[in-house]
Amino acid sequence: MNETSPSVGIIGAGSAGLVAADYLSSTNNADLLIEVFDAGKSALERRCPASNQFHYCVQCKPCNIMCGVGGAGTYSSGILNLHPKIGGNLVALTGSEEAAKEAIEHVEHLFTRYSDGIELYDPSPNQWDIKRIASAEGIEFIPIKQRLMGSDHSPEIINKIHTDLVKQGVIFHLETTVIDIRLDRTFLTRDGEEFGPFDYILVAPGRFGMIWLSELAEKLGIPTKYEPLDIGVRVEVKAEIMKEICDIQRDPKFHIFTKTHDDFVRTFCTNHQGFVVLERYEDGTVGVNGHSFMEKKSKNTNFALLARINLTEPLEDSTRFGKAIANIATTLGGGKPIVQRLRDLRNGRRSTLKRLKKSNVTPTLSYEAITPGDISLAYPGRIIMNLLEGLEQLNEVIPGVASDSTLLYAPEIKYSAKKIETDDTLETTVENLYVAGDGAGLSRGIVAAGVTGLISARAIATKLETF
Numbered sequence: 001m002n003e004t005s006p007s008v009g010i011i012g013a014g015s016a017g018l019v020a021a022d023y024l025s026s027t028n029n030a031d032l033l034i035e036v037f038d039a040g041k042s043a044l045e046r047r048c049p050a051s052n053q054f055h056y057c058v059q060c061k062p063c064n065i066m067c068g069v070g071g072a073g074t075y076s077s078g079i080l081n082l083h084p085k086i087g088g089n090l091v092a093l094t095g096s097e098e099a100a101k102e103a104i105e106h107v108e109h110l111f112t113r114y115s116d117g118i119e120l121y122d123p124s125p126n127q128w129d130i131k132r133i134a135s136a137e138g139i140e141f142i143p144i145k146q147r148l149m150g151s152d153h154s155p156e157i158i159n160k161i162h163t164d165l166v167k168q169g170v171i172f173h174l175e176t177t178v179i180d181i182r183l184d185r186t187f188l189t190r191d192g193e194e195f196g197p198f199d200y201i202l203v204a205p206g207r208f209g210m211i212w213l214s215e216l217a218e219k220l221g222i223p224t225k226y227e228p229l230d231i232g233v234r235v236e237v238k239a240e241i242m243k244e245i246c247d248i249q250r251d252p253k254f255h256i257f258t259k260t261h262d263d264f265v266r267t268f269c270t271n272h273q274g275f276v277v278l279e280r281y282e283d284g285t286v287g288v289n290g291h292s293f294m295e296k297k298s299k300n301t302n303f304a305l306l307a308r309i310n311l312t313e314p315l316e317d318s319t320r321f322g323k324a325i326a327n328i329a330t331t332l333g334g335g336k337p338i339v340q341r342l343r344d345l346r347n348g349r350r351s352t353l354k355r356l357k358k359s360n361v362t363p364t365l366s367y368e369a370i371t372p373g374d375i376s377l378a379y380p381g382r383i384i385m386n387l388l389e390g391l392e393q394l395n396e397v398i399p400g401v402a403s404d405s406t407l408l409y410a411p412e413i414k415y416s417a418k419k420i421e422t423d424d425t426l427e428t429t430v431e432n433l434y435v436a437g438d439g440a441g442l443s444r445g446i447v448a449a450g451v452t453g454l455i456s457a458r459a460i461a462t463k464l465e466t467f
């Protein structure tokens with residue numbers, strides 16, 4: 001490398017940043033300088049010291065679950081959704097079905113390259129029965145090939161990718177938060193260090209950095225757009241209820257339009273024999289999520305049931321709306337997520353510990369971490385109706401999912417990043433500044449984020465040919 005070597009600065013070592021770094025380091029000349037910046041630590045050092053629970057917490061700064069090499073995917077279940085409609089509109093992003101398929105395979109290969117034990121779930125042979133039953137109910141079942149890394153194996157796989165990138169000459173600046181990007185393409189970090197100027201910049205800060213990125217876009221004059229909010233509950237049932245469908249597809253995706261309002265409700269992030277986990281945000285609100293391991297199993301299965309909210313004028317800011325609801329739910333729960341038996345929600349009464357214990361589903365989030373309560377006091381009526389109807393409709397496809405014993409945890413809210421305006425190559429209105437991943441509002445999943453990283457890396461590589 002010499003003074004005139006081209007350089008790329010990548011912010012965020014999540015799926016988008018790693019795929020981009022891998023592509024650029026393996027495709028381009030040895031002269032290319034690639035520097036990756038991440039606020040968090042390396043995959044195997046990322047441990048939440050605050051408790052032995054797997055949760056986001058205010059104690060780790062930055063959050064060890066969201067930040068560090070591998071990004072939010074490292075300590076997730078590591079389900080790789082290999083479908084162009086899941087995690088983002090990959091056909092629109094890549095330009096065609098064929099291009100989307102090729103890009104998905106590229107990202108899949110990055111993970112499978114480092115482990116041959118990532119189980120493949122292919123619903124193709126058994127999809128017809130489930131599709132027929134779902135279609136009869138007006139529900140769309142989306143068969144997707146999936147791979148499962150598992151929360152226990154993902155960190156090792158990510159660590160191998162990281163180690164290889166370092167061997168290929170990629171420089172990682174960990175525990176380094178970038179707080180500013182200037183028009184001369186230099187970075188300023190929280191510790192006051194300056195880096196650059198870089199010839200090309202890729203900003204892929206995930207959900208952790210989405211607000212920072214939208215503020216940065218405003219400062220740099222890059223247009224942005226609000227995206228819809230998904231709000232709902234984490235549903236927990238006995239594992240035997242979900243076994244048949246999870247044997248067909250590890251994370252079954254159902255798209256439902258509800259009977260009364262004709263609103264969109266979907267299932268998301270199913271964790272068969274998994275665990276519900278607690279999220280604590282820096283603003284004091286709580287939330288829930290779920291994950292599963294390859295080795296450690298629970299007796300329950302959990303998934304998110306989410307209703308989509310599109311806002312127009314006078315309030316387009318869906319995050320503000322979601323935060324208002326999260327605040328009410330957190331206040332009602334005394335700083336803990338609310339858990340309600342479906343029977344109690346239907347009967348218009350709160351759950352109490354005594355009532356919860358009558359359910360044959362024992363919550364995988366400990367009784368100390370939850371508050372038995374009434375979700376209908378925290379959520380607007382339309383959302384409650386959508387969730388109840390969505391669950392009833394789903395019960396026709398998965399009998400027992402809407403039983404009296406079913407547990408509902410709230411709030412579960414999927415905030416959307418503001419979408420950063422780009423061209424087809426994901427270059428912003430600032431020349432040579434690219435964006436990728438969830439933080440730019442382009443994706444909502446490990447593979448989709450990786451595909452966006454690949455799109456921008458390929459565009460940078462093309463420019464490098466004439467550098």
Ligand SMILES: Cc1cc2nc3c(=O)[nH]c(=O)nc-3n(C[C@H](O)[C@H](O)[C@H](O)COP(=O)(O)OP(=O)(O)OC[C@H]3O[C@@H](n4cnc5c(N)ncnc54)[C@H](O)[C@@H]3O)c2cc1C
Pocket residue numbers: 011012013014015016017037038039040062066067068069070071072073074075076077078079080081087176177178179204205206207208209212269289290291436437438439443444445446447449450
């Ligand atoms: C609990 C949980 C479970 C999930 N399960 C799944 C799953 O099974 N399957 C699936 O497909 N998806 C899952 N997801 C979503 C998935 O993790 C994300 O969609 C994916 O990681 C997004 O990739 P990304 O590269 O856009 O961002 P991220 O993976 O979020 O990475 C962004 C990185 O940028 C860094 N960063 C942010 N701002 C700065 C800054 N200013 N300076 C320096 N560094 C910065 C962060 O530290 C972070 O490491 C899950 C998410 C969570 C939270």
